[in-house]
Amino acid sequence: MSKSNGTGNGRILVVDDEPNIADVISIALRYNDFEVETAADGASALQAVAEFRPQLIVLDVMLPDLDGFEVARRLRERAEDVPILFLTAKDTTEDKVRGLTLGGDDYVTKPFSVEELLARIATVLRRFGRAGGEASVLRFADLELDDETREVHRDGAAIELTDTEYRLLRYLMSHPRRVLTRGQILDHVWEYDFAGDARVLETYVSYLRKKLEAHGPRLIQTVRGVGYALRVPSS
Amino acid sequence: MSKSNGTGNGRILVVDDEPNIADVISIALRYNDFEVETAADGASALQAVAEFRPQLIVLDVMLPDLDGFEVARRLRERAEDVPILFLTAKDTTEDKVRGLTLGGDDYVTKPFSVEELLARIATVLRRFGRAGGEASVLRFADLELDDETREVHRDGAAIELTDTEYRLLRYLMSHPRRVLTRGQILDHVWEYDFAGDARVLETYVSYLRKKLEAHGPRLIQTVRGVGYALRVPSS
DNA sequence: ACCGCGGCTCAGAATCAGCTGAGAGACCGT
DNA sequence: ACGGTCTCTCAGCTGATTCTGAGCCGCGGT
Numbered sequence: 001m002s003k004s005n006g007t008g009n010g011r012i013l014v015v016d017d018e019p020n021i022a023d024v025i026s027i028a029l030r031y032n033d034f035e036v037e038t039a040a041d042g043a044s045a046l047q048a049v050a051e052f053r054p055q056l057i058v059l060d061v062m063l064p065d066l067d068g069f070e071v072a073r074r075l076r077e078r079a080e081d082v083p084i085l086f087l088t089a090k091d092t093t094e095d096k097v098r099g100l101t102l103g104g105d106d107y108v109t110k111p112f113s114v115e116e117l118l119a120r121i122a123t124v125l126r127r128f129g130r131a132g133g134e135a136s137v138l139r140f141a142d143l144e145l146d147d148e149t150r151e152v153h154r155d156g157a158a159i160e161l162t163d164t165e166y167r168l169l170r171y172l173m174s175h176p177r178r179v180l181t182r183g184q185i186l187d188h189v190w191e192y193d194f195a196g197d198a199r200v201l202e203t204y205v206s207y208l209r210k211k212l213e214a215h216g217p218r219l220i221q222t223v224r225g226v227g228y229a230l231r232v233p234s235s
Numbered sequence: 236m237s238k239s240n241g242t243g244n245g246r247i248l249v250v251d252d253e254p255n256i257a258d259v260i261s262i263a264l265r266y267n268d269f270e271v272e273t274a275a276d277g278a279s280a281l282q283a284v285a286e287f288r289p290q291l292i293v294l295d296v297m298l299p300d301l302d303g304f305e306v307a308r309r310l311r312e313r314a315e316d317v318p319i320l321f322l323t324a325k326d327t328t329e330d331k332v333r334g335l336t337l338g339g340d341d342y343v344t345k346p347f348s349v350e351e352l353l354a355r356i357a358t359v360l361r362r363f364g365r366a367g368g369e370a371s372v373l374r375f376a377d378l379e380l381d382d383e384t385r386e387v388h389r390d391g392a393a394i395e396l397t398d399t400e401y402r403l404l405r406y407l408m409s410h411p412r413r414v415l416t417r418g419q420i421l422d423h424v425w426e427y428d429f430a431g432d433a434r435v436l437e438t439y440v441s442y443l444r445k446k447l448e449a450h451g452p453r454l455i456q457t458v459r460g461v462g463y464a465l466r467v468p469s470s
Numbered sequence: 471a472c473c474g475c476g477g478c479t480c481a482g483a484a485t486c487a488g489c490t491g492a493g494a495g496a497c498c499g500t
Numbered sequence: 501a502c503g504g505t506c507t508c509t510c511a512g513c514t515g516a517t518t519c520t521g522a523g524c525c526g527c528g529g530t
Contacts, residue, residue: 023311027338031362114337162506179385183329184336192337195330199488200508206490223385224487224516225398231384234393397517434477435519441479459476459527 009033010125013054015045015071016087017064021110024192025058028114029121042066049080056125058117060087072105083128085120087112104128111191115167119147138173141232142216145173154215164189165208172220172230181227244268245360248289250280250306251322252299256345259427260293263349264356277301281309284317291360293352295322296331304331307340318359322347339363346426350402353409354382373408376467377451380408389450399424400443407455407465416462 012034016022019040026036037052039045042065049057061068072084086100086107100107106124108117126136126148136148142155150166152159161169167189172180182201186194205228209220221231247269251257254275261271272287274280277300284292296303307319321342323332332342339362341355361371361383371383377390385401387394396404402424407415417436421429440463444455456466 019312024334024337031337031339164507177384177386179383181336183333183342186329187333187336192334197509198329199510202488203490203508205488210490222488226385229384399518431518432520434521437477438479438519440477445479457477 008035010055011035011037011052012121013045013048013052013057014038015040015042015048015057015063015068016060017041017062018060021060021087021192024114025117028118032118040064042068042071045071046074049075049082054082056121056128057082057084058087058121059084061092062089083124085117085124111193113167113191114188115171119167119170122147138170140173140176140230141219143173143212143219145170154212157215159211159215161208161211164204165211168204169208169212172228176230179223179226179229183227185227243270245290246270246272246287247291247293247356248280248283248287249273249293250275250277250283250298250303251293251295252276252297253295256295256322256427259349260352263353263423267353275299277303277306280306284310284315289317290363291356292317292319293322293356294319296327297324318363320352320355320359346428348402348426349423350406354402354405357382373405375408375411375465376454378408378447378454380405389447392450394446394450396443396446399439400446403439404443404447407463411465414458414461414464418462420462 009032012029014022014025014029014036015038016025017040022038022040026038029036037048037054039048042063045057045059045063048054059068059071063071066074068084068086072086075082075084084100084105086105088107088109090109092109104124104127106120108120122136136146138145138147144153145166146152147170152161152166152169168185171185171188182198185201186198190200205220205222209218212219217233219230219232221229221233223229244267247264249257249260249264249271250273251260252275257273257275261273264271272283272289274283277298280292280294280298283289294303294306298306301309303319303321307321310317310319318338319335319340321332321335321340323342323344325344325346327344335342339359341359343352343355357371371381373380373382379388380401381387382405387396387401387404403420406420406423417433420436421433425435440455440457444453447454452468454465454467456464456468458464
């Protein structure tokens, strides 16, 4: 999941005309062992698909030349069946977005959180049986989190989580035992433009603990002055 | 980590306009076998990156010309993906700094302790798989300290340490057998502007000993009139 | 063996980080 | 529009951590 040795997890093309966003995404993806290329408009996206042959495209629907849907249409015309994860503004009309999920494609609304993006990418890749589509279940101790069904179990018992709780737990579970700083957690679990009070994190840790500890000992350990870590209590 | 044999550990560019700070950092880094260059403002930093090709940049966000974030932005624009460790004042609003940990970049707030800085540098380099990114585990006798999980074990047993205890032990373990003077220890483990009673050190040595000696013989030896050393008791 | 300095340890004060409950406001589906 | 759910803010509380101080101990030199 994190060892970087050349070839990596798969090739992903990121298409967005806002450099900041394209950066955030490529950095996060590279860090997760994908090979990444970027394009800033529809025309170069089409060209990059031909040359780079990505296994997935992250495609902003809002581009300076062609819009994302048009890019997708032209790809399909050429019988390119590479899956697409669309990035849409929150106010994109529903009917434009609907239909995307029919083809196995999917979409994420801006602003998104990195965890959400990664989870969606994994889902799409899995659906298409491509490289990078690893097993959908994360496990730690007696905890189990299934990305496909979004179900969480502890010690056999189902646990209902809200969206944010789920993303937080998923991030922790994808880095078991490692101490994650508040900054890292906020960056990955909250939307990339979140600028509020960093103390939300504590609130959500508290929520998660309450739900998880109904079925066993504390697994989310606080590391004072640093952050949190998933650990089986040593004593 | 400390043997000096010419080539060194990697190249680091230190950018800070306060000469004292830049000095403290460069000296510490050189002592740890890094090749170091310094720059005092954003413009010369950008130039130094091009010429010196550092593997990491320690970058104060408060610079006389461009601020650190701007320097970073321009580097990314040029597709320079050298990792950056930002130095920020304590009152820098969190949200300006966040987003950094996405790219594997990180930040340390002033005033920091040298040990903390070194630990962060090691983490970032490890994350980028560059030279200097050694294993995250320090070992001495039956002691084991893992920087990534922040776990300390002696003879298999987990040991809970507070922040200061951890930094102190880490410093001792990164210079095994060597006698470290009180001055050196205070300079490395406490924040560089620490002005309190130097006897805190004794208190913390005492705390550490108590925790470590629950699982084996004394490893932190007193060298009267000088300081302390990590040694396996000869007798 | 004794003395004095340096070091050790303990107890307590002050500070600080993190936990949690309550509640406002946004958002969703009906 | 309504009720429920979710997210985020706020503030008081609690317990941990850091540092100080004082008294005791013991090493090492004479």
